[in-house]
Amino acid sequence: MKGNVMDMAVGVIIGGAFGKIVSSLVDDILMPLVGKVLGNTDFTNLYCVLAQPEGGDLPEGTALAAAREAGASVFAYGAFIQNVVDFLIIAFCIFLMLKGINKLNRKKEEAPAPEAPKGPTQEELLTEIRDLLKQK
Numbered sequence: 026m027k028g029n030v031m032d033m034a035v036g037v038i039i040g041g042a043f044g045k046i047v048s049s050l051v052d053d054i055l056m057p058l059v060g061k062v063l064g065n066t067d068f069t070n071l072y073c074v075l076a077q078p079e080g081g082d083l084p085e086g087t088a089l090a091a092a093r094e095a096g097a098s099v100f101a102y103g104a105f106i107q108n109v110v111d112f113l114i115i116a117f118c119i120f121l122m123l124k125g126i127n128k129l130n131r132k133k134e135e136a137p138a139p140e141a142p143k144g145p146t147q148e149e150l151l152t153e154i155r156d157l158l159k160q161k
Contacts, residue, residue, distance in 0.1 A: 044115065051110045071103025 052069075060066040070089045077083065078096035092099050145153070 043118075044111075047111055047114050047118075051107055051114065055110065056107055068103040068107055071106070072099040072101045074098070075100055 056068045060068055072089050072092065074083060074092065074097050076098035078092075083092055083095060083097055087095075089099065089101055089103070
């Protein structure tokens with residue numbers, strides 16, 4: 026039981042670190058490249074205003090943080106897109122890992138069992154029986 030708990034703890038720690046690496050990959054490398062290809066789009070600031078803040082409308086091009094700070098109700102679909110990309114990358118990595126583990130397990134199962142030592146053939150047995158009967 027102690028070994029399983031330790032294995033699980035190590036898995037959780039490595040999983041958390043891996044999640045941070047993937048988030049950094051998506052936030053700092055992939056999404057800026059995709060944004061550049063799509064015409065200098067910053068995915069972190071993609072949102073729709075659902076309700077304007079009290080005291081006036083938000084100017085066009087207001088950053089997401091500023092819109093939230095002003096009290097506007099926003100639908101931040103850019104952050105959602107980034108989280109979906111995070112999830113897809115992590116899911117793909119887990120898929121590859123499980124596929125590799127299953128492949129290793131299959132190779133272990135397919136390993137041929139050691140051959141049993143070959144015994145005498147029927148003819149040899151019959152010859153031995155005949156020789157024993159002749160001796161009696």
